[in-house]
Amino acid sequence: MIQAAMIQAEGLSKSFGSVRAVRQVSFEVARGELVGFLGPNGAGKSTTMKMLTGSLLPDEGRATVAGVPLDGRSIGARAAVGYLPEHTPLYREMRVHRYLDFVGQVHGMGRRKRRDAFDRVVDACDLEGYTDRRIHTLSKGYRQRVGLAQALFADPEVLILDEPTSGLDPGEIVRIRDLVVRLARSKTIMLSTHVLPEVEEVCHRVVIIAGGQLVADGAIGDLSEGLAAAISVTVVAEEAELLRLLGDLPGASRPRIVARGDAGRLRAMIEVEDRFEVAARASRTLHDRGFEILELRHEVPTLERVFLERTRMLGSATVDPDETSPGRTENTEVTV
Numbered sequence: 001m002i003q004a005a006m007i008q009a010e011g012l013s014k015s016f017g018s019v020r021a022v023r024q025v026s027f028e029v030a031r032g033e034l035v036g037f038l039g040p041n042g043a044g045k046s047t048t049m050k051m052l053t054g055s056l057l058p059d060e061g062r063a064t065v066a067g068v069p070l071d072g073r074s075i076g077a078r079a080a081v082g083y084l085p086e087h088t089p090l091y092r093e094m095r096v097h098r099y100l101d102f103v104g105q106v107h108g109m110g111r112r113k114r115r116d117a118f119d120r121v122v123d124a125c126d127l128e129g130y131t132d133r134r135i136h137t138l139s140k141g142y143r144q145r146v147g148l149a150q151a152l153f154a155d156p157e158v159l160i161l162d163e164p165t166s167g168l169d170p171g172e173i174v175r176i177r178d179l180v181v182r183l184a185r186s187k188t189i190m191l192s193t194h195v196l197p198e199v200e201e202v203c204h205r206v207v208i209i210a211g212g213q214l215v216a217d218g219a220i221g222d223l224s225e226g227l228a229a230a231i232s233v234t235v236v237a238e239e240a241e242l243l244r245l246l247g248d249l250p251g252a253s254r255p256r257i258v259a260r261g262d263a264g265r266l267r268a269m270i271e272v273e274d275r276f277e278v279a280a281r282a283s284r285t286l287h288d289r290g291f292e293i294l295e296l297r298h299e300v301p302t303l304e305r306v307f308l309e310r311t312r313m314l315g316s317a318t319v320d321p322d323e324t325s326p327g328r329t330e331n332t333e334v335t336v
């Protein structure tokens with residue numbers, strides 16, 4: 001299955017002053033893979049992606065895309081990888097066709113090649129009927145398509161997409177996601193996003209970083225199979241006492257806070273031997289102590305759990321229980 005690596009990151013490190021944004025990150029992406037790149041805010045995803053596109057040089061380590069080292073010297077490196085940055089620097093006053101033609105010129109493409117590329121990306125990104133529009137008059141979804149069109153213009157083998165659906169409405173999210181899936185038939189893609197259900201739907205592998213370090217790399221199924229049975233309880237409680245009470249429950253282990261909300265709301269998780277028995281015990285104990293239980297549920301092995309567990313190892317996952325992953329509840333079995 002694993003073919004030649006199209007993206008190779010070897011010991012990538014990058015600091016900004018005293019901030020160690022990325023530390024010794026290594027992974028590979030094989031030809032044809034669509035890999036989700038995950039991590040909490042500030043984990044170092046964008047910085048890593050910039051190093052994989054040659055727009056930022058690492059302090060240490062090396063990156064290779066489609067066999068071309070991104071060392072600032074190799075001609076052709078920029079053409080090998082198409083990059084959709086988190087904040088697309090579109091020239092807002094330009095018309096779409098002028099902007100894309102300009103992108104082709106930057107790539108050093110001749111007039112004929114630019115015309116062919118224009119037809120190809122307009123078709124691939126469903127921009128027909130929008131190419132005469134000035135960029136600032138387009139909806140955010142269509143601006144994102146223009147961003148994708150510029151990433152595809154030189155027909156790269158590899159695409160690096162930094163949060164392509166961020167800030168879009170639900171309809172546009174689905175359309176851009178479908179577009180990415182279509183592109184994945186012929187490209188190798190690395191996609192960063194905070195929307196975990198999106199990753200579960202379209203990627204079979206994820207790379208997760210936290211605090212600038214790699215914390216997981218594998219097939220989603222393999223990573224979630226390694227999780228123990230668990231329940232979580234959302235309560236308004238005092239943190240230290242909550243953890244002590246949960247840790248003392250027979251049949252429970254590894255109590256930890258996995259999310260925090262407003263008004264002292266905490267979501268704590270424990271690994272359990274028997275989820276029904278321990279849930280009943282937890283419910284009685286917390287109720288007797290006077291803590292208000294807002295939710296008690298069985299934590300099915302999802303990518304969300306993999307994400308929370310792996311990123312928690314570096315203490316950087318502070319997530320609002322309501323915002324952990326929108327639209328997640330259909331996969332979550334509510335125990336009580």
Ligand SMILES: Nc1ncnc2c1ncn2[C@@H]1O[C@H](COP(=O)(O)OP(=O)(O)OP(=O)(O)O)[C@@H](O)[C@H]1O
Nearest residue numbers: 016019021039040041042043044045046047048086
């Ligand atoms: N140009 C820069 N100058 C200084 N610090 C930076 C710079 N770029 C990134 N950082 C810092 O490096 C760390 C990693 O940032 P990065 O943008 O790579 O994270 P991220 O995982 O993409 O976050 P998000 O999900 O919020 O976009 C953060 O602490 C950030 O503040």
